[in-house]
Amino acid sequence: MTKSNGLSIKQSVLNMLKLQDKGRYSTLVGIGPMSSNLLQASFELARDEDFPLMFIASRNQVDKDELGGGYVNGWDQKRFAADIKKEADNVDFKGLYYLCRDHGGPWQRDEERNAHLPVEEAMELAKKSYLADIEAGFDLLMIDPTKDPFQMGKVVDLDKVIKWTVELLEYCENERKKRGLPEIGYEVGTEETNGGLTTTSRYEDFIQRLKVELNKRGLPMPTFIVGQTGTLTRLTEQVGHWNYANAIDLSTMAKKYGVGLKEHNADYMNDETLLLHNPAHITAANVAPQYGTEETRAYLKLVQVEQRLEKEGLIDKASNLHAVLLDKAIRTERWRKWMEGDDTNLQVEDILKDTKLSAEILDISGHYAFNDPEVKREISKLYKNLLANNIDGQRFVIEHIKRPILQYVKDLNLTGLTTAIENV
Known part of the structure; x- marks a missing residue:
């Protein structure tokens, strides 16, 4: 107790x-x-x-x-x-x-x-x-x-x-x-x-x-x-x-x-x-x-850092966290409770074709997919790539x-x- x-x-x-x-x-x-x-x-x-x-x-x-x-x-x-x-x-x-x-x-x-x-x-x-x-x-x-x-x-x-x-x-x-x-x-x-x-x-x-x-x-x-x-x-x-x-x-x-x-x-x-x-x-x-959204935003910031590391030749291959998390989060459909009006009836496939709308829904619903095995694997890859360059990704997420x-x-x-x- x-x-x-x-x-x-x-x-x-x-x-x-x-x-x-x-x-x-x-x-x-x-x-x-x-x-x-x-x-x-x-x-x-x-x-x-x-x-x-x-x-x-x-x-x-x-x-x-x-x-x-x-x-x-x-x-x-x-x-x-x-x-x-x-x-x-x-x-x-x-x-x-x-x-x-x-x-x-x-x-x-x-x-x-x-x-x-x-x-x-x-x-x-x-x-x-x-x-x-x-x-x-x-x-x-x-x-x-x-x-x-x-x-x-x-x-x-x-x-x-x-x-x-x-x-x-x-x-x-x-x-x-x-x-x-x-x-x-x-x-x-x-x-x-x-x-x-x-x-x-x-x-x-x-x-x-x-x-x-x-x-x-x-x-x-x-x-x-x-x-x-x-x-x-x-x-x-x-x-x-x-x-x-x-x-x-x-x-x-x-x-x-x-x-x-x-x-x-x-x-x-x-x-x-x-x-x-x-x-x-x-x-x-x-x-x-709100706190789930903040964690999603922390991961997306780290993804940007990771992509820069790849561009600079400091890692072999970046994770695919952004794409995987976006797809999984939208497919949970748990975001519907936070929408208003006709947006509550949006179709998943239509959202995935709309870059701006996809990003908006990822922001509010990324945390619903944190437990997905594929998402976990990509987060692990992200952390590994960052750590190889002296960046503690998990600590950044916690502080964020x-x-x-x-x-x-x-x-x-x-x-x-x-x-x-x-x-x-």
Whole structure:
């Protein structure tokens, strides 16, 4: 569970809320674990800057093999936990880090939603996934039953959301207790704009109704409740309209019930908006595709260096990483979720014929293909060619990923937070 002094994520958040009363405001960053390089970059920064890490994995990214596995490093929950611990040990990280399930629940795997699985079957698969999370030592589970394929495009039905949320949370708590495992935290709510928790009144209505149902069953209140602050990520941009007034209203409401406001889709934010997160009292914000894109960009910069080495006669033959990564990334079709309008229906073969569009889609989706065997081979060739010329390619990639993470660390006042919450 927690990895150093036994401080659970729930206790960490409660301590952060206490620190707010003393004038210390910080916003945790939930990092989408797109690769081992990203893990190493995160641990090195957290070690040096003294802040807690949250690694947020969706079911598409990390899941049981029998449920389809994950596209990131082929991780199931146990391999994910083991590899994260290995990375922490490799950089001598002694602080706090938390394994977090992002968007757990029914229909959260693309194939389950596309197949329009009936609710009973979808809930059963969700429970199997959660059980694997619990057994692997996850610290936070997001309970998100809002991807009902029979309600897509309609206003989110809060009655159903609350019913299914309580059922799943109760299942997880019972399974945790059966195994004598330590306290885990829960995240509930939705960032969906089609009737999600966008207003203070709807947000409080959800909290109050959820609290009643949880109290009836002796279940804990969640650690985080997700609210819509106006964020929206498309392509490689923050295209939403972040709303300070909404953020402070939602965070104040959440704190009244002893929980933290969680913001999703916080990628590609500018410094001005990030700095306003502290006076808005946002407890945590998720960032995922941005860091994957930064790793892709690092590889493409190294490819340019490698091509120059070949031109200068310093290597025999450059890798074919650019072409292979581009082809594989586009064929994943996972980029569709970041597109808008008619672009969501673009055909793969048409994209491959369009140099400009191909480059754009590679930028947003290269990380979806990092685990492809051919891509791995080309990265290995790239590193070898660079190393023969005294260039440490992997170190460059890690340092490149650190740049945007460090921006969030500094703007969101994370430096020294671990020490602060441990000493509340």
